[in-house]
Amino acid sequence: MFVGIDIGGTFTDGVVISDQEVIKLIKVPTYDDISLSIEEALQQILAGLEPQKIEQVTLSTTLITNLIMQDQLAKAGLLLLPGPGANPHQLSFACAYKIINGAVDYRGRVIKPINLTEVKEACQYFLDRKINNLVVACKFSQRNPSLEEEIAAFVQKNYPECKVLASHKVSGLLNWVRRANGAFYTLATQEACRTFQEKIKTTLAKLGLHCPLFILKADGGTLPLEVSLCYPLETIFSGPAASTLGALACTEEKITAVVIDIGGTTTDLALLLAGKPLLAERGALINNYPVPVRSLAISSLALGGDSSLLIEQGKLRFGPRQGPALCVGGPVLTVTDVLVYSGYSEIASPALIKEPVEETARVLQLTPQQFSEQVLQMFVAQLEAKLEIMFKTWEEEPAYRIWQVLSVQKERPQTLICLGGPASGIGKYWSEKKNWQVVVPAFSAVANAIGAALAKTTLKLDFFADTERKTYTTNLGGLQGTLAQRLHNIEEAKEFTLQLFQEKAKDWQLVPDMPVETVYAEGFNIVRGWQTTGRIFQIGLQTVPGIKGFLKGARQDV
């Protein structure tokens, strides 16, 4: 029995899934303190159930997103060691920074030492501004963390009032801007995460729940509550991941489809390709700042069921939400009202909005039918334009190997899965106008909670070893080190990587026999003066993405 809880803006939904069926659905309000909503949700879920039957609870939380969006971040400063390369002042750092000397190159060699006087000055600069959370970010620190470590140790020793985090602890990704920003957001949210975690643990104990608790990540995988404290950022933007997985769970394995989740004010689009959600090529952005977080490729449109209909200079256009739809007591005419008027939605009686629709049509010198048609056409056209960009981005994903170029068979989906309130109306319209298969699944209103409940715990390890320098690094923050043994060939390197993977899998509470796939495995000869002086290995391992199961009979085609 799996429990999924999705914390939304207004409501928190919970589902219990047993044997491919939703056996319980609950809804509670979302409070400012989301741990209260979680407690209330769990109480309702547990009513009449035996707690020990619950194998796992998975949360899709907006905790980090809210902290960031509401600007409740702890203040922090960056100590940057750019070394040679692009002008650091032209890069996108998410907070105040100071540039200091010291550099590491791509092989992890220190090419310029640090100067502690400079470090002192930089620390003082931030302390003078009452900033005592400091991030140290050095280019190529994942290949050699020594400069970051030296600075972090120095800061800790000399400025005990400061909290300091080195970027290599957060991510091993090749992109120091993302690592630096990632470390900043981690440091700025860690305290709130710790508090949240304590509260949740207390709640679970109080309710007698002893099953593991997981948090949904932006890439559709989950991670244990304990691990999420080290990687709080991973839990950002889990909402769209939850709905996309939910859409998958309501259809079938290997489905290729576009998922649209239409809310009141925004619409999210995602792609499912042969049963796998498409990931964003480079990772997530927070307030337009790049961070080292894998996320689904989600495209958002500021357009939803409650978008208002404006007439400007005799022309129709969409305006922002001014409240709910007119037919349910809102202030102005919305997209939803048009869906109701033209029979695509049955949430209210068309009679309620007959007059205002006809009146607006008259202003535009259209018949009410023409007017409705125009509104829906415009809505769908905007979705299509966004989709086109998504498809293009997907088709233009870079490829660095021959086999990748050759394996490209990118056929655009012709199936649409609609989620959200106005989804069924838009879905019906879409299926009438386009040659697409349109699915409006049962439980589409709680797709997010279903997605959370059925998400798998996932782990991806990008391993990089340099046998000449006897070092290895990975994408996981903090997981790097010295090669004690020689890796003679790709098989030995794969073996070593698999061992690392399995060690991490324990921390991440992965199911022991979960299949692991090799995404890539390549060896490079390091040749100097026609002599092979070492090898570089790059190996990518991951658990097979996907979900734990599919719901019986949830697919409903329009």
Add this chain to the structure above:
Amino acid sequence: MFKTGLIFFPAFDWAISPTHPEREERLLYTRDQIFEEGILDQRKIVEYTPRLAEEKDIQRVHFCVPNIAAQTTTAHFISAGSALKLGDALLAGAIDNGFSLVRPPGHHAMRVVHGNRGFCNINNEAILVEYLRKKYQLRKIAIVDTDVHHGDGTQDIFYHDPDVLFISMHQDGRTLYPGTGFVDEVGGPGAYLKNINIPLPPGTTDKGFLKVWREIIRPLLKDFAPELVINSAGQDNHFTDPLANMQVSSQGYAQLTEELKPDLAVLEGGYAIETALPYVNLGILLALAGQDYSYVVEPQAQKQQIKQELQVERYIDKLIAYWQKKLAEIPPSKEELFSSKLIYKNSRHLYYDTDNIREQQQEEVSYCPDCPGVYQVISQSDRASGRNYYLKGISIPLYACSACQEKGYEIWERAKKEKGYDLCYLQDKKNDQYFREEIRR
């Protein structure tokens, strides 16, 4: 917003041989540097996925012996195709310039291809030029080759084409492969001074490199007024390159790129894969994208002061003076250049260093008052081991007059009946049709 297109294709699964300079490792550190910088997150740089070129794109340029499959691997199709893809993006207005950061390279590949020369089988820039001219009706294109080695393949392919200005600056052929690229190789009689070689002395630094650009190449480009400028962006003029002897830094390359403003840059050679490539590639990319590249300083450059020796400086000044004088002269007429017989004939030997082949060629271009004229080549390979081929190739230029086009077909029909050839080729660039016939003995 000004946008720079990038195709990065390091071909991590392709090498000439495991320890050859042209191996999987070559762009590994470049990948590390460019990815680590975080600059690919900027919307100014648009990364595209590579694509494969088509056989026809190669036929438009080369006579591959005995066929395309024998001279190419998939990597070659991708490397060439990447440049074409950026060309399409450029002409569609999606990008303002582009960098095809790909391997394998191509600028030593000539029109006739018996094997690999200087690590090249097919010529990426030439394939790009012919593709763009055919597809978008462009006419005048300039190629500036900044690889340390003479771009002899590109020179060969466009030697008789008055609409393609080829300029190569490189280390003097007396001191470096391929041993050509001297100032007297000025283009065929119908394309006089459309082929410019600037052989630089070993030890040339950023100063000399940029001076040559500013005082010879820039005015040349201004006069020619091309519709498109392509840069064969080899990076082996770098002071750490193991195969050459120049003293140029990544700053020099970046500055040249900034001033040259190529529409498309295509990576060529450069084998200091650690000390030069990560920095030079980054410098070029930043310069193309209009970003500040002044922080791109390779660690060795911080330590050593690079100074251009006086004799190098004097030599370069003389070279500049030579070209300035030459270019100011009133050129002889096409008729004068063709001489009394109104036919250009050339006989030569070519060396394929990678594949150990000696090729013997007789070239012929007949004079036409209205167009560049039909080009013919008879070629015989001589290899230490393996099969040799004797072939004839005929090329009808893109802007051929109808009489010359007809003449090309007549020669082709005759050639197929002549005794002795193993293979005959006809390139009809005007109609974009290409023929190859294997003659069984």
